[in-house]
Amino acid sequence: MHSKDQICPDDYQKTASWLQSQTHHRPKVAIICGSGLGMLADDFKCQDSFPYSDIPGFPQSTVQGHAGRLVFGELKGKTCVCMQGRFHMYEGHSLSKTTFPVRVFKLLGVETLIVTNAAGSLADSYQVGDIMIIKDHINFPGLAGLNPLNGPNDDKFGPRFPPMSGVYDRDLRKMALELCKRMGVSQFVQEGVYCMVGGPNFETVAEARLLHRLGVDAVGMSTAPEVVVASHCGLRVFGLSLITNKVVKSYDDTESVNHDAVLEVGKLRSQTLQSLVTELVHWMDINNNTA
Numbered sequence: 694m695h696s697k698d699q700i701c702p703d704d705y706q707k708t709a710s711w712l713q714s715q716t717h718h719r720p721k722v723a724i725i726c727g728s729g730l731g732m733l734a735d736d737f738k739c740q741d742s743f744p745y746s747d748i749p750g751f752p753q754s755t756v757q758g759h760a761g762r763l764v765f766g767e768l769k770g771k772t773c774v775c776m777q778g779r780f781h782m783y784e785g786h787s788l789s790k791t792t793f794p795v796r797v798f799k800l801l802g803v804e805t806l807i808v809t810n811a812a813g814s815l816a817d818s819y820q821v822g823d824i825m826i827i828k829d830h831i832n833f834p835g836l837a838g839l840n841p842l843n844g845p846n847d848d849k850f851g852p853r854f855p856p857m858s859g860v861y862d863r864d865l866r867k868m869a870l871e872l873c874k875r876m877g878v879s880q881f882v883q884e885g886v887y888c889m890v891g892g893p894n895f896e897t898v899a900e901a902r903l904l905h906r907l908g909v910d911a912v913g914m915s916t917a918p919e920v921v922v923a924s925h926c927g928l929r930v931f932g933l934s935l936i937t938n939k940v941v942k943s944y945d946d947t948e949s950v951n952h953d954a955v956l957e958v959g960k961l962r963s964q965t966l967q968s969l970v971t972e973l974v975h976w977m978d979i980n981n982n983t984a
């Protein structure tokens with residue numbers, strides 16, 4: 694017996710084996726959907742879908758805009774698995790719980806992880822509705838010692854001290870930029886640095902100014918722990934932020950952000966995001982270039 698937030702090394706395999714017994718799909722690509730971005734699984738063919746509450750060992754989503762469903766299916770012939778809803782630290786999950794699915798994906802045979810999120814922009818040139826290809830991240834909780842890799846290292850997954858430079862795959866970023874050009878959407882596509890903060894409150898003006906001075910382009914409350922765990926176990930990583938709001942950096946600014954507005958912007962860009970992810974997965978497939 695162990696507490697609900699403690700994970701035993703066998704737990705990942707138990708969940709992976711259960712999923713393998715329930716679906717014939719054997720995904721090579723996993724997609725984690727950010728707030729309001731769950732539609733990324735809508736184009737999957739031959740779907741097998743599991744509410745998180747049915748999956749042994751899975752945490753539950755508690756945030757509006759995160760359906761709490763794991764969907765398997767084919768995207769342009771490539772088998773994928775998609776998390777319609779992720780887990781955040783501020784929901785009260787331990788970091789090992791928030792990243793639990795990533796190691797399960799590894800055991801399922803996934804080779805590439807695509808992460809998406811809703812984020813607020815700090816870069817002055819960004820507009821609401823822009824899509825930011827994540828070039829790198831600052832993991833604030835991680836820098837402060839809140840790291841999903843804390844505790845005994847499981848050598849089966851990766852090394853004790855994994856490097857994190859180059860964590861967002863250069864070829865996938867380059868290809869995504871090229872695909873955006875071909876899709877005619879480059880005018881609202883950026884490439885930049887994402888910063889994870891703990892949330893759940895949005896930033897104060899002083900915090901926003903600090904992040905801006907640190908070179909952060911967009912800020913959110915997720916993603917970095919998943920990416921750290923994915924990279925640790927050798928997954929190739931690609932990430933997208935949808936800019937849902939401009940972070941308030943001036944005391945004269947009377948606007949303030951809220952979660953409903955964040956979800957609204959997801960709807961605005963759903964088609965473009967879906968097309969970009971689909972084309973990227975297709976490109977990986979035709980280049981036999983998943984890993």
Ligand SMILES: O=P(O)(O)O[C@@H]1C[C@H](O)[C@@H](CO)O1
Pocket residue numbers: 726727728756779781809810811812892913914915916951952955
């Ligand atoms: O899951 P993501 O990172 O997309 O969710 C963002 C950050 C907060 O959870 C929420 C704030 O609106 O959206």
